[in-house]
Amino acid sequence: MEQLYVDLRNVSLVYGDGDEQTLAIDRLDLKVREGEFVAVVGPSGCGKSTLMKLVTGLLPPDGGAVFIQGRKATGPVMGVGMAFQNSTLLPWRSTLSNVMLPFELVQPHRKRLRRNADEYVEKARRLLDTVGLLEFADKFPWELSGGMQQRANVCRALVHEPKLLMLDEPFGALDAFTREELWLMTQALWMKQRFSSILVTHDLREAVFLADRVIVLSKRPGRIILERQVDIPRPRALSCTFEPLFSEIVHEIREKIVEARG
Numbered sequence: 001m002e003q004l005y006v007d008l009r010n011v012s013l014v015y016g017d018g019d020e021q022t023l024a025i026d027r028l029d030l031k032v033r034e035g036e037f038v039a040v041v042g043p044s045g046c047g048k049s050t051l052m053k054l055v056t057g058l059l060p061p062d063g064g065a066v067f068i069q070g071r072k073a074t075g076p077v078m079g080v081g082m083a084f085q086n087s088t089l090l091p092w093r094s095t096l097s098n099v100m101l102p103f104e105l106v107q108p109h110r111k112r113l114r115r116n117a118d119e120y121v122e123k124a125r126r127l128l129d130t131v132g133l134l135e136f137a138d139k140f141p142w143e144l145s146g147g148m149q150q151r152a153n154v155c156r157a158l159v160h161e162p163k164l165l166m167l168d169e170p171f172g173a174l175d176a177f178t179r180e181e182l183w184l185m186t187q188a189l190w191m192k193q194r195f196s197s198i199l200v201t202h203d204l205r206e207a208v209f210l211a212d213r214v215i216v217l218s219k220r221p222g223r224i225i226l227e228r229q230v231d232i233p234r235p236r237a238l239s240c241t242f243e244p245l246f247s248e249i250v251h252e253i254r255e256k257i258v259e260a261r262g
């Protein structure tokens, strides 16, 4: 039977109380299989960031329930890596030391770290090497370009090999060329580690390039108005973005969002 990693069942979320209530998410069903890469797109304010908080257990739903690996989430979910638009690297730590952070925070690494420091440093260095950052391991974030910082940010999210990676507009602040390089990096890491992933993005080409399935949310309150499977073989090269099938899918999603914005 197919294993679900994330299973949102009939989930609703309301912000505020009394007369000031805003229904942000309305009876949403969202399932992500183990190892599946799902992108969520939609008009501004449709509830994408809210969805991320629901999946990671940072916000409890007002209706329905969130299941992670078959267990109902009742608080912050363990085993999740996260990367956001603004890299959250700590400025006083080197790149390597930033990437090592999850080992200091997440069990079972935390209790093993001191005795097995060399092994963990090696693991972080190997990951930096795969994304071409090894020679910057000892530099500080402010000594790196925006693209490099985001590379390091994604490394930090993945170094402890979480089963779920949450990406909220991770490459939004980068120029188009750098962004596309980071798509390739993300795809390569995904093919290696096979985590499940939810990517929230405004960039429809990014969604189609990276995802197995793209979900389009309606304007507030967010509901799923389109689910589009992306059957483009992997590894995908940037040249596939010029293929008719790619453009067709992007176009179909764009039409749906335009329709949703009303």
Ligand SMILES: Nc1ncnc2c1ncn2[C@@H]1O[C@H](COP(=O)(O)OP(=O)(O)OP(=O)(O)O)[C@@H](O)[C@H]1O
Binding pocket: 015, 016, 022, 023, 024, 043, 044, 045, 046, 047, 048, 049, 050, 051, 220
């Ligand atoms: N703390 C809050 N209190 C009240 N309303 C909120 C709060 N946070 C978000 N909202 C509202 O809920 C809706 C969903 O917000 P959310 O940030 O999830 O949307 P989004 O799709 O991520 O937006 P964008 O695409 O602009 O980043 C928005 O209309 C927003 O105004």
